[in-house]
Amino acid sequence: MASSASIATPPSRWLPLWSILEMDLKQTVKGWLYRMSLLVVLIISVGVLLNRAAVHREAGVVQYASVHVGDFLHYTVIFGAALSALFTAGAIAGERGNLIDNTLCRGVGRWHFFVGKLASRSVAVLGGFLLVGFIFMVASVFILKSDLDFDHCMVALVLVGSILWLMISATMAVSASVNNTLLCLGIVLFALYGLMALLWLVPMGNFTLIRFLNTLPMIIRSTDANSPPGTYVLPMLPYLKLAGYIALTGCGCAAVGMWYFMRKDV
């Protein structure tokens, strides 16, 4: 007699998740948008570094690595967040129709699909950012006047990475809720830049986005003899905590998005 007890147990629980991640990562990394963006960021970074190196070495105006790495991280937050949204918006919303049917009818759970996509986009975006950021930092150490502290640089990277993760997970949550990539992108970018404008306009005690971004060079600076006079080394723990809170908020966004996606028609 057939019964629900006879439902075949999956040979591998994690294989569907891994296959979605692998497939999506391949497609994202092979996509022209991703490659083009990475190339443009690399070209701009190299161009800025060469320009600063010329000023530092030829004109003799000392260029501190911390200032330029700080600038790099600053612009990563402003433009990288939008790029993260761009890479993530189509993850689910862009596949509505036969393509998503083709995957979801194969015995994968909705959570497999959501987590697989989220992980793939996170690896693609954060991997790209960490790669370029690390290259920029190492190059700055050798080309400009090095005043960087390795541990502090890692904290800054983690902090900016957590902001990008928040963007990715929030965009993924919106992508799982709407049926159109452009609509998803519109909602996320409107919310992102609206929030930035709000943070800029509204005084929130000691904290504004600009003030936060301006502290980035200070976070990554060391206190050796070569440091500029009056250098103050910030304690890292509050920044690590902040990164943790931002990452947790990202997890919250992802959880809400997944919860909704698990109950939604596709």
Add this chain to the structure above:
Amino acid sequence: MEYVEPVVEAQALTKVYQRRQIALNNVTMTVPRGCVLGLLGPNGAGKTTFLRIILGLQRPSSGTIKVFGSKMGPNNSAARRRIGYIPTHAEFPHGMTPLEYLDYCGKLFGLRGVVRKSRCAQMLRAVGLQDAAGMSMTGFSSGMAARLSVAASLINEPELLIWDEPTHGLDPEARRSMLELIKQLSSEKTLIVSSHNLSDIDEVCSHAAVLSRGNLLFHGDLADMKGSGGGCFSFELELDCDVKTTSRTAQALRDQKICNSIDSQQRRITVHLPDDQPNTLVLAQVFQSLSDLKVNVVDVRGMGQGTEAAFLDLVEKEESNGLVSLYRNAA
């Protein structure tokens, strides 16, 4: 007698899209194990919605659906592992080869490496895509895409196959092999086949369900549906003689007034049988007359007119009878 649990049990299934369109209206039906169910209905009847609800891709607005005895929903992946699905317009991920695609499908079902590799090879061979295994799928014809979809739907060795218009857009040869495949599979699997082509349904299905504007008009044995429609049966006979003799034979049969009407075209005659007599008796008389006329028959083919007539009759009745049927159901 041992109770065999139905593969699909739909109870008062209703689906309303965004409070605007009723896609399914109070549909109750069961799909018994081992049957080949033909899902019929005009465009927008709710066929694809019904299939997607069975797969858990959509949730019903009200009512319940059970597949293999467990409630189906978006998160019932265990039941979905026992289903093979082909959508109407299969769409494949970009930049993949058939082998990569089947491997991906196998992974989605959680099949481990050794099993997966052997199944992929087996399926590609079975659908005749072995030589195209490493080719890009971008330039695939609709026939090749359909064959790949079949392979993907069978890779997990499913017990239930749901094929949404499997012969859509296929050339006659590909259509014929698709129908033959359905016949072969029907001996060991349960199939739900949606199609607009009534002769396809007539050829391969044992059961039928007719949907129109979201309402289930008929559900049961295909032979019962033909009976309920009251439509007449038609057969096409290909004769072993020239065109002139064929017309003469047709005229002779007309004169005998055995059938409702007789058409002749080239070397074929089509006999439309009356519905007030057993069709075996009428056919016997037709064959006796042909024997008397010394004409041999090369091929006999059922025209599916019975299904078509029954289907059209059901749809017409529903369209003219909305309120009456509502009150009849309520009573």
